[in-house]
Amino acid sequence: MDKKGQKRQGYLSWDEYFMGVAMLSGMRSKDPHSQVGACIVSEDNKILSMGYNGFPKGCSDDEFPWGREGDPLDTKYLYVTHSELNAILNYRGGSLEGAKLYVSLFPCNECAKAIIQAGIKTIVYDCDKYADTPSVIASKKMLDAAGVRYYKYNRTDREITIKV
Ligand SMILES: O=c1ccn([C@H]2C[C@H](O)[C@@H](COP(=O)(O)O)O2)c(=O)[nH]1
Numbered sequence: 001m002d003k004k005g006q007k008r009q010g011y012l013s014w015d016e017y018f019m020g021v022a023m024l025s026g027m028r029s030k031d032p033h034s035q036v037g038a039c040i041v042s043e044d045n046k047i048l049s050m051g052y053n054g055f056p057k058g059c060s061d062d063e064f065p066w067g068r069e070g071d072p073l074d075t076k077y078l079y080v081t082h083s084e085l086n087a088i089l090n091y092r093g094g095s096l097e098g099a100k101l102y103v104s105l106f107p108c109n110e111c112a113k114a115i116i117q118a119g120i121k122t123i124v125y126d127c128d129k130y131a132d133t134p135s136v137i138a139s140k141k142m143l144d145a146a147g148v149r150y151y152k153y154n155r156t157d158r159e160i161t162i163k164v
């Protein structure tokens, strides 16, 4: 059949688009072990905000520690702002009530609290590598109690290459 006058095939689905944006955002992270990206989307599929894991403003990426082990004060964990929280805090438009969150790593318990309190109602996540940790178990308990829906992103085989 003649395809003239018909729409292009093979375009990105909404989930591919928003998870792709979340992953692109994660590529800004300086964390050498886990780069996490988040993208918040309105109920009518408009991008509202983005974030990635990194140190707060004024806390130099070259001076604060990126290590994972040893004295807690010498690891990243006490200092890094998580991608989801950054995306929530980056939003300048008012309410996030009813919004969706696309995130490359399942949110921890602290992010779950912020997500619930911000009114986000749906989470689409990619990796859940810390599923067995108390943090993620607690996160799921709170999300379930608060009626926040979450589902795993269905990876497609699509490779997105962008030359910049
Ligand atoms: O909800 C979350 C949980 C973690 N992160 C960030 C925080 C850290 O920068 C990394 C995790 O580091 P590991 O070396 O894998 O322990 O991920 C986040 O952004 N959101």
Ligand SMILES: [Zn+2]
Binding pocket: 082, 083, 084, 107, 108, 109, 110, 111, 112
């Ligand atoms: Zn978190």
